[in-house]
Amino acid sequence: MALYELFSHPAERGYRAGLCSKAALFLLLAAALTYIPPLLVAYRSHGFWLKRSSYEEQPTVRFQHQVLLVALLGPEHGGFLAWSTFPAFNRLQGDHLRVPLVSSREEDRNQDGKMDMLHLKLELPLQPTEHVLGVQLILTFSYQLHRMSTFVMQSMAFLQSSFAVPGSQLYVNGDLRLQQKQPLGYSGLDVRYNVSVINGTSPFAYDYDLTHIVAAYQERNVTTVLNDANPIWLVGRAAEAPFVINAVIRYPVEVISYQPGFWEMVKFAWVQYVSILLIFLWVFKRIKIFVFQNQVVTTIPVTAMPPGEVYKEHLS
Numbered sequence: 001m002a003l004y005e006l007f008s009h010p011a012e013r014g015y016r017a018g019l020c021s022k023a024a025l026f027l028l029l030a031a032a033l034t035y036i037p038p039l040l041v042a043y044r045s046h047g048f049w050l051k052r053s054s055y056e057e058q059p060t061v062r063f064q065h066q067v068l069l070v071a072l073l074g075p076e077h078g079g080f081l082a083w084s085t086f087p088a089f090n091r092l093q094g095d096h097l098r099v100p101l102v103s104s105r106e107e108d109r110n111q112d113g114k115m116d117m118l119h120l121k122l123e124l125p126l127q128p129t130e131h132v133l134g135v136q137l138i139l140t141f142s143y144q145l146h147r148m149s150t151f152v153m154q155s156m157a158f159l160q161s162s163f164a165v166p167g168s169q170l171y172v173n174g175d176l177r178l179q180q181k182q183p184l185g186y187s188g189l190d191v192r193y194n195v196s197v198i199n200g201t202s203p204f205a206y207d208y209d210l211t212h213i214v215a216a217y218q219e220r221n222v223t224t225v226l227n228d229a230n231p232i233w234l235v236g237r238a239a240e241a242p243f244v245i246n247a248v249i250r251y252p253v254e255v256i257s258y259q260p261g262f263w264e265m266v267k268f269a270w271v272q273y274v275s276i277l278l279i280f281l282w283v284f285k286r287i288k289i290f291v292f293q294n295q296v297v298t299t300i301p302v303t304a305m306p307p308g309e310v311y312k313e314h315l316s
Contacts (some may be wrong), residue, residue, distance in 0.1 A: 015292045015299035023297040027288070034284045038276035042269070050268040052183050053260045060144040061176065061251040063106055063118050064154070068198060070210070071098075071124055071243065072134035072162060081124065086200035089208045100124040100242070118249040123242040132243045134162030135170055136210055139249070140197050143178075143224060148258050149185040153193035155224035157249060158214060161231045168237030169244040174229035175252050181221040183257040186264070193220055 017023035042048050068084040081098040084090060090097055101123040106115040120139070126132070137159040145151040157176055184190060197217055199207045206212060217223060226249065237243065260268070291297060 011303060014302040016302055017297070017299040021298070023292075023299045026291065026297050030284050030288055034280045035277065038273055038280050041276050042272040045272075048269050048272060050260045050265050052257055053264070054255050054257050055147060056253055057145055057147045057256055058112070058114050058253045059178070059251060060114050060142075060146070062115060062142045063104060063120075064140045064142055065104065066140040066198065066200070067102060067122070068138040068208070068210075068213075069100065069122065069124070069245075070136040071132050072136070073130055074133060074166075081130075083124075084198075084200075084208070086198065086208070088201060088203050091203075092205050092208065098124060098126075114251075116251055118247070118251075120245070120247040120249070122245040122247075124245075125242045126237075128239040131166030131237075133164075133166060134160075135245065136160050137245065137247075138198070138210075138213065139247075141176065141224065145184070145256060148256070149188050149190055151184055151190045151222075153191075153220075153222060154195060154197055155193075156197045156217060157224065157226040159226055159229060159231070159247070161233065163233045165233075165235055166237065167233045167235055167243065168241065169234040169246065171232040171234065172226075172229045172245070172247040172249075174226045174248075175250045176224050177227045177252065178254045178256070179223045179225055180257050183259045184222070186258050186261040193222060 015023065066085050068086070068089065069082065071081045073080055080096060082089075082093045082096050083099055102121070104118060104120045107117050107119065108114065109116045118139075122137075124132070139157045139159075141155050141157065143153050143155045155176075159172060161170060198213060202208070292299060292301075
């Protein structure tokens with residue numbers, strides 16, 4: 001009758017030696033060379049600790065209905081006209097004050113509860129002999145992020161355009177983009193920039209100077225800027241017509257840079273370490289098998305068998 005192998009299992013062989021023997025010293029050295037070098041390789045290859053990560057989020061942006069406008073005129077008409085939503089600023093302008101008609105609306109196109117864009121129209125009345133050659137405009141916004149840390153700030157969009165020929169209308173269509181000089185936190189509440197961009201209660205002209213406002217704003221580590229505005233300057237204004245600013249400002253999805261937490265850093269580092277460690281484990285296992293099988297270090301081999309086989313051997 002033909003015989004077939006129905007079941008098999010490996011027989012383990014042990015190697016015995018004293019704790020102060022060369023074999024024990026070899027195993028200690030092999031363990032050190034197995035687990036420590038992968039850590040050094042992963043660390044020296046850069047990026048072992050995840051210092052910065054990123055995610056996408058649609059910010060919660062709302063227009064605060066705060067406007068500061070400076071319209072540049074020819075020198076024969078006094079140089080400029082100005083107006084803002086801050087009464088203290090308007091009192092400082094004297095004969096340069098000109099109140100425009102302002103209308104705005106925000107739109108939530110995808111109905112997700114977050115506004116997607118701002119439509120702003122500003123009509124500045126002019127005398128028939130007055131001509132606008134340039135515009136400086138500041139709009140302020142409330143800007144919030146919630147997915148990781150709760151980040152709240154008051155930001156602005158600054159628009160500046162000037163042309164050689166008088167205009168009748170300025171059309172702007174751009175994105176309010178987030179700019180970061182440093183990553184945000186991964187958790188907690190961050191309100192360090194939740195302060196007004198313009199000190200609207202100040203009676204001093206210095207606090208409304210555009211160079212001062214922009215310089216103080218740029219000192220922040222997190223700001224917003226009006227990108228890809230593509231201003232279009234239209235000419236041919238009728239004698240009694242106002243100068244018009246039409247602006248469409250979008251609130252796009254942002255890629256937010258943040259400082260990872262401890263467990264995220266450990267998870268990222270662990271994956272790199274283990275991927276290298278597996279190679280070292282395989283290599284040193286083969287080295288240890290060779291050393292002990294060939295008695296490079298002196299040990300006593302012991303074959304381990306299942307209990308049933310040991311019992312049968314004694315019976316025989």
